[in-house]
Amino acid sequence: MTFGGRTVRRIPFVFCALALTGALAAGCSTIYRSPSVTAGVSNTAKVRVVKVTPETVLVANRAPYQPKTLPAVFRVSAGSGVGSSPRGGGTLPNPPSTQDASRQGLRLDPPPAVDPGPYTIGVGDVVVLSTPSTQGTVGELSGLLAAQNSRNGYTVQDDGSINIPDVGRVRLSGLTVDEAEALLFQRLVENQLDPTFSLEVSEFNSRRVSVGGAVGQPGVLPITLTPLTLGEALAAAGSVSVADIDLSSVRIYRDGSMYQVPLEDLYSRSDLQNLQLIAGDSVFVDTDYDLGRAERFFEQQIVLRQASLAGRQTALEELSTAINLRRANYDEQRGNFAQALELGAVDRDYVYLSGEVRTQGRFTLPFDRSATLADALFDTGGGLARETGDASEVYVLRASDDVREFGAITAWNLDVRNAAHLAMAAKFELRPDDIVFVAENPVTRWGRTMSQIIPSLITAPINSLSD
The missing domain is CATH 3.10.560.10 (Outer membrane lipoprotein wza domain like)
Structure with a gap:
C-alpha cells in the first residue's frame, strides 16, 4: 500500500491479534494483585x-x-517523702528569777491598740481533719492518717505545709481556717478522694506570748482563735504575785519598743485589761521597777527567737540541698530511661x-x-x-x-x-x-491493574515488528 509516496507493508490482522494476546499474557504474569480481607x-x-x-x-x-508502665521515678516528687521535713527551733527556757532593786517612778505607757484579724494557721500548729462520727469524738479521715497518729493531726512544718498521704504537701501557713478548708477540699477533689471533712486547729504553737516575772507560772502562752488580752495572759500565767500593787508594773516588749502599764492602772481600767497581745509580745511583771532585770529578760527572749530563726533557716537550707540532690538523681534516672527508649532498648x-x-x-x-x-x-x-x-x-x-x-x-x-x-x-x-x-x-x-497492562500492550506489538 502506497501512503505519502511511500510503500507501507500491511500488517496482517492475525499478527496484531497474536501480539495483543502475547501482551496480555506477559502482563498477566506480573499483573497487580491488591491485598484484601476475605472471610x-x-x-x-x-x-x-x-x-x-x-x-x-x-x-x-x-x-x-x-x-x-513508666518507671516509678516518674511518679515521685523531690519535695516529698521521708527526710523532707525541716527541723524545729526548740522551746524557750524558763525566764530569769526576780531580784530586789531600787524603786523608780511609774509611768503609764500602754502599747497601741491592734486588730490582729482572724487567726491564720502558722508553723508549728497542729491541725486535725475530721469526719462526722457517731462516737462523739473527732474521727479519722479514711486514707488520710498522718504519721503522728498519737496526736490525730498534722503539724504544720517549717515550710508552712502539711504532708497528706495520697495528696502530697499542702501549704496552709498564712491561711485562715476557712481558707485552709477550701484549699484542702480542692486538693482532695483533684486526687479523687472523699472531700467530706472538717478542719480544726487542735494545738496553737505558731503565735505565742512570753509571760515572766512576778507571776505564778511563768511560761509561753499560745494565741488561739480567740484574741489573747493582757488580763487573760496574766491570769493564764497564774496571776500576778506582788506584795505592793502600787509599786509594781507590767512591761510589754513589742517590735523593738518597750511599753509600761502600772498594776494600779491595769486593775482599775478595763480597757487596759482588754489590750490585745500579738505574736512575739513579751510580758514581764516587775515588782521593784528594776529596768535592768526586765531588759535582761527581753534580751533573752530576743536571743532565743533569733536562735530559733537561725536554726530554722539552716534546716531549710539543708532541706533545699537534699531536695536538689534528690531532684538531680530523679532527673538522671529519667534521662537514662529516655535515652534507652530512644535507642530501642526498652520493651x-x-x-x-x-x-x-x-x-x-x-x-x-x-x-x-x-x-x-x-x-x-x-x-x-x-x-x-x-x-x-x-x-x-x-x-x-x-x-x-x-x-x-x-x-x-x-x-x-x-x-x-x-x-x-x-x-x-x-x-x-x-x-x-x-x-x-x-x-x-x-x-x-x-x-493500578491497567497501569501495569497498558505498557505491555504498547511495547508488545513494537517488539513483534522489530522481530
Whole structure:
C-alpha cells in the first residue's frame, strides 16, 4: 500500500491479534494483585469478619491487656517523702528569777491598740481533719492518717505545709481556717478522694506570748482563735504575785519598743485589761521597777527567737540541698530511661498500619493507658488516604492468643462512609500486634491493574515488528 509516496507493508490482522494476546499474557504474569480481607478458612488462617458496632466494640475491648508502665521515678516528687521535713527551733527556757532593786517612778505607757484579724494557721500548729462520727469524738479521715497518729493531726512544718498521704504537701501557713478548708477540699477533689471533712486547729504553737516575772507560772502562752488580752495572759500565767500593787508594773516588749502599764492602772481600767497581745509580745511583771532585770529578760527572749530563726533557716537550707540532690538523681534516672527508649532498648508494644493510609508504619502503644483505633489512624497513620482508600473497609486484624484457636484471626470491620462511625474508632481499644488495614477502593484497584497492562500492550506489538 502506497501512503505519502511511500510503500507501507500491511500488517496482517492475525499478527496484531497474536501480539495483543502475547501482551496480555506477559502482563498477566506480573499483573497487580491488591491485598484484601476475605472471610473463610484457608491453608494458613481462619478469618472471621465482624462488623464494628457499639456492642462489638465492648466485646473487642474485653481482650485482656495491661499497658506498659513508666518507671516509678516518674511518679515521685523531690519535695516529698521521708527526710523532707525541716527541723524545729526548740522551746524557750524558763525566764530569769526576780531580784530586789531600787524603786523608780511609774509611768503609764500602754502599747497601741491592734486588730490582729482572724487567726491564720502558722508553723508549728497542729491541725486535725475530721469526719462526722457517731462516737462523739473527732474521727479519722479514711486514707488520710498522718504519721503522728498519737496526736490525730498534722503539724504544720517549717515550710508552712502539711504532708497528706495520697495528696502530697499542702501549704496552709498564712491561711485562715476557712481558707485552709477550701484549699484542702480542692486538693482532695483533684486526687479523687472523699472531700467530706472538717478542719480544726487542735494545738496553737505558731503565735505565742512570753509571760515572766512576778507571776505564778511563768511560761509561753499560745494565741488561739480567740484574741489573747493582757488580763487573760496574766491570769493564764497564774496571776500576778506582788506584795505592793502600787509599786509594781507590767512591761510589754513589742517590735523593738518597750511599753509600761502600772498594776494600779491595769486593775482599775478595763480597757487596759482588754489590750490585745500579738505574736512575739513579751510580758514581764516587775515588782521593784528594776529596768535592768526586765531588759535582761527581753534580751533573752530576743536571743532565743533569733536562735530559733537561725536554726530554722539552716534546716531549710539543708532541706533545699537534699531536695536538689534528690531532684538531680530523679532527673538522671529519667534521662537514662529516655535515652534507652530512644535507642530501642526498652520493651514496647506496637500496632502496625498497612494499606490505604497516608503513612504506613508502626504505631507505639503509650505507657500507662490504652490507645484507640482513632489514635493510630490519625497519629502515625495520618488518616485514611481519601483518593485511594475504601472507607467501607477499615479493618483491625487481631490474631487469637488461644492455642486452641491456632491460626484464627478476627477482622473487625469499621465502615466510616458515615463519618459518625468514627466515634466508634475513638472507643475501639487496640492491643499489641494488631494490624490496622484499609483496603483500596475499586477504582484504585482497576487503575493500578491497567497501569501495569497498558505498557505491555504498547511495547508488545513494537517488539513483534522489530522481530
